[in-house]
Amino acid sequence: MAQAQWRSSNLFILVSMAMALLTDELLYAFMVPLLPYMFEHRLGLDNSIVQRCTLLFLSEGALICVFSSPIIGHVSDMTSSKRNLLLASLALAFVSSLATAMAESLFVLFASRFFQSLASNALWIVGIATLAENIGSEHMGKISGMISTVAAVGTSGGPVLGGMLFELGGYWTAWMGAFAFILVDIVLRLLMVEKKRTKGEGKMLDPEQEALLASEIPTPSDLLSEPVLSAAAAVESEPVVEQSGWRFYAYAFRHPGFFAGVTSFFVFSILISSFNTTMTLHVQRVFHWDTFRVGLLFAALQGPGMLLSPVFGWLKDRVGSRWPTTAGFLSVVPFFWLLGVPGDDRFPWANEGTRGQTIYSFCMIMIGSLLCLLNGVGNMEVTTAISELEAERPGIFGPNGGYSRALAMSSMSWTMGLLIGPVLSGFLAEVGYYEMNCVMALLCVLAAVNAAINLSSRRRT
Structure with missing residues (x-):
């Protein structure tokens, strides 16, 4: 054992x-x-x-x-x-x-x-x-x-x-x-x-716990000594209808946290993929940077997540994902706006000497750090929603639960953002890099409102 x-x-x-x-x-x-x-x-x-x-x-x-x-x-x-x-x-x-x-x-x-x-x-x-x-x-x-x-x-x-x-x-x-x-x-x-x-609650037991429970299985004489349920209690315990197929997704999306988690993950994916599409061409055109400097910008975007994601993950387990996610979306809004300023003739103050390069690099570091607050919001919220729904009606998603189907929806939202993000940002960048970043900032505001209203807020001990 x-x-x-x-x-x-x-x-x-x-x-x-x-x-x-x-x-x-x-x-x-x-x-x-x-x-x-x-x-x-x-x-x-x-x-x-x-x-x-x-x-x-x-x-x-x-x-x-x-x-x-x-x-x-x-x-x-x-x-x-x-x-x-x-x-x-x-x-x-x-x-x-x-x-x-x-x-x-x-x-x-x-x-x-x-x-x-x-x-x-x-x-x-x-x-x-x-x-x-x-x-x-x-x-x-x-x-x-x-x-x-x-x-x-x-x-x-x-x-x-x-x-x-x-x-x-x-x-x-x-x-x-x-x-x-x-x-x-x-x-x-x-x-x-x-x-x-375990049956009913969907909790998982290790082999040692399983052996202990097995030793506590009641004998036939124990069962005979138990009081019989009243007719009223039997009526109250109605059988649960399993939600399968499309009914699973319709039922899950009724949970505010499930919906908000999937949509927040979708917007987060659009934000990330927009950098992959537009950033390289923009800095090469405006700042005439080489590949090495572009690589450093991507490191500034991705690097903070390697250090800060576990810390923010612990925070979300303590207080829920509502306020960290809301703060994440709102805090990047000014930096997205400022990111589009260098290289734009309407803001000559940002194009003097190397000021534009400094502003752009600073904004990228701040966005990379603050977006860590959004990491895993989809996976966290959909699994939390499934746990809550199964606790209310045990067996509603079948004997093996519904985590995989919920996570599949989270994965789909992320991947669809990766597909739509480059198309959207590429189209907007043709209009103007500043305009594109203003649209991204607006998306963040709308996503923050959605998160503040619908995501879960709880405190763990």
């Missing part, structure tokens, strides 16, 4: 899932520096279409995430053990990554990318659902903070790792590094033991 206890401990489950999510981010990001080589040298494509193929390759993953999320969430909630789904996802990730590495035609490359994206989405949804079920939705703030840090490390370290291994040993050496991460994940998943779900 003691041997299995550490395998079902919160710490080991947290480490295992963190490793899975880190591997998933690394697997996506490390391919970026390899794609030009794959398209030009392995597939023999002309250099003039490499950029277009790279865009299609990366966009394919986002589209698959949007359409596959509800299906993955449904399958996950119909399965009592998430461990087998995680193992299947890792196996699919390994096989599809191997096919991607070996691809010598566009058809094989995009087909393998399809299955790779499917496995990646499953790892995220099932992995976070595993954390919520085993560690508890009341800790989703800290969990989301950890996830944000892991994602930032994977996103930032992936291209560095891929490029370094490619330079040191070539194409296949780079891929061996990715395969090694997947194999380590598979081993951790085989070692991990899920806690058992």
